[in-house]
Amino acid sequence: MDHLEPSISRTRISSILDAGDARVAEHVVVGGWVVEGREQGRGAFAFFKVSDGSCPAALQAVVEAGVLRGAPLARLTPMGTSLLLEGKLKKPLRNSKERVELHVDRVIEVGEVDDAYPLHKSMTKPENFRDLVHLRARTNTISTVARIRHYLAYLTHEYFHKSGFFYVHTPIITTSDCEGAGEMFQITTLFSQGDGTIPRKDDGKIAFENDFFKRQAFLTVSGQLQVETYACALSSVYTFGPTFRAENSHTSRHLAEFWMVEPEIAFANLQDVMNYAESYIQYLCKGLLEYCEKELEFMDKKCAENGTTATERLRLVSSTPFERISYTEAVNILKDAKEGMFENAIEWGNDLASEHESPLLFITTPKK
Numbered sequence: 001m002d003h004l005e006p007s008i009s010r011t012r013i014s015s016i017l018d019a020g021d022a023r024v025a026e027h028v029v030v031g032g033w034v035v036e037g038r039e040q041g042r043g044a045f046a047f048f049k050v051s052d053g054s055c056p057a058a059l060q061a062v063v064e065a066g067v068l069r070g071a072p073l074a075r076l077t078p079m080g081t082s083l084l085l086e087g088k089l090k091k092p093l094r095n096s097k098e099r100v101e102l103h104v105d106r107v108i109e110v111g112e113v114d115d116a117y118p119l120h121k122s123m124t125k126p127e128n129f130r131d132l133v134h135l136r137a138r139t140n141t142i143s144t145v146a147r148i149r150h151y152l153a154y155l156t157h158e159y160f161h162k163s164g165f166f167y168v169h170t171p172i173i174t175t176s177d178c179e180g181a182g183e184m185f186q187i188t189t190l191f192s193q194g195d196g197t198i199p200r201k202d203d204g205k206i207a208f209e210n211d212f213f214k215r216q217a218f219l220t221v222s223g224q225l226q227v228e229t230y231a232c233a234l235s236s237v238y239t240f241g242p243t244f245r246a247e248n249s250h251t252s253r254h255l256a257e258f259w260m261v262e263p264e265i266a267f268a269n270l271q272d273v274m275n276y277a278e279s280y281i282q283y284l285c286k287g288l289l290e291y292c293e294k295e296l297e298f299m300d301k302k303c304a305e306n307g308t309t310a311t312e313r314l315r316l317v318s319s320t321p322f323e324r325i326s327y328t329e330a331v332n333i334l335k336d337a338k339e340g341m342f343e344n345a346i347e348w349g350n351d352l353a354s355e356h357e358s359p360l361l362f363i364t365t366p367k368k
Contacts, residue, residue, distance in 0.1 A: 010030065010084075012052065013030055013051065013052045013054050013055060014054035014055035014294075016028065016059060016100065017057050017059065017100070018055075019100075021099060024090060024100055025088065025089065025090070026088070027088050028089060029086045030050065030084075030085055031082075031083065032050035032052035032058075032083060034048050034050055034077065034078065034079055034081040035049045035058045035079065036079060037078065037079070037081075043072070043073060043074075044065055045062060045065060046074075046076060048063075048076060048077050049061070050083060050102075055147075056140055056143070056144055056295060057294065059100075060101040060102070061103075061104055062102070063085075063087075063104035067105060075110060076110065078117070079113075079117070080113040080138070081113055082109070082110070082111030083110060084108040084109040085102065085106070085108065086104070086105060086106040086107075087103050088102070088103050089101070090102075090103050118132055118135065119132075126139075140298065144295045144298050144299060151292055152287075153259075155283060155284050155291075156284070157240070158283075159279075159280055159283045159284070160238050160263065160280075166237045166238075167238060167240065168230045168238070169239070170220070171220060171223075173187060173213075173217055173218070173219065174218055174219075174220045175215060177218075178221050178224050183245060184219065184221055184246055185219040185244050185246045186216060186218050187218060188211050189211060189212040190208075190211050219244035220244065221243055222243055223239040223260075224262055224264070226239070227262055227264045230264070231264035231265060231266050235265070235266045236264075236265050237263070237264055240260070240261045242257060242258070242260075243258060243259070244256060253354060274322075274324060285314040286318045289311070289314055289315065296309075296311045296314070297311075327352075328348065331346060331347075334352075341359075
């Protein structure tokens with residue numbers, strides 16, 4: 001994938017590593033943070049790897065002591081040091097896994113770290129960063145997830161644009177619920193007014209006419225109601241933004257804040273909706289396979305599930321037609337499942353719960 005460079009002077013490390021031998025002998029400026037470093041030859045030169053977050057890998061750099069004009073090389077090597085470097089790309093002279101490295105001839109900027117800098121090479125587990133939120137993105141796992149999320153958002157907008165949809169910005173602050181979508185977070189300025197005492201009416205109820213909006217207001221649980229009105233004018237629209245749920249459910253399926261894609265289509269039937277849902281998901285999968293090869297390689301090594309890598313699952317989903325069954329068929333399948341395996345009774349007309357998903361997926365998923 002072609003990238004515009006971030007500035008006239010700085011080159012992305014991803015574009016250097018992707019090019020391999022093609023950029024050897026090129027003079028470049030790179031900026032990034034030291035992942036690991038060490039002095040060699042009794043302080044005559046130093047090796048260090050620099051990452052700018054543009055890809056999971058880091059660029060190896062070598063600098064000779066003379067480049068710093070008497071300053072110690074040790075100020076460049078600690079993990080986390082911020083560097084802006086200028087030099088020439090060369091092929092490593094010794095045995096190395098690297099295809100190219102930067103031979104530094106000028107250190108433009110140095111942002112040193114002190115002994116209090118908390119990151120070190122052995123800190124690899126996510127739980128180590130619970131109290132270091134501002135440094136989480138320095139880890140390969142979080143930065144990789146961030147790049148994948150970026151491409152998912154980019155591909156979402158690209159898919160709907162190519163499919164003839166218009167993007168609608170729906171309000172985050174609202175005075176209406178949305179079809180009982182969930183408990184709402186209320187917003188108010190009453191606590192910040194005067195002495196902080198909440199004004200009340202004679203009957204003891206809160207006097208919301210003194211609030212900012214003169215009535216109760218909430219964080220949105222869905223942009224559906226607003227985007228439906230646009231569908232009745234623009235035909236095919238979608239909203240993609242943050243939504244908030246105040247449900248007191250501490251499970252992997254409940255979040256207080258998340259981003260949600262909500263399309264609305266005029267003159268469409270259920271078959272149209274299913275077609276869009278399938279093609280959208282497959283579009284995302286194909287896009288990740290195209291744009292995030294290095295990120296997927298990293299995730300495949302880190303978190304393969306049941307012996308299947310993320311790349312394999314994306315390829316399967318992107319190339320396999322989705323199975324479609326009616327609600328009645330789903331109910332019949334679940335009724336034929338093992339007796340007593342569900343907490344929620346299976347009866348035609350009842351909503352299907354999350355516990356019903358696995359048996360349906362197992363039955364309808366193509367076998368290898």
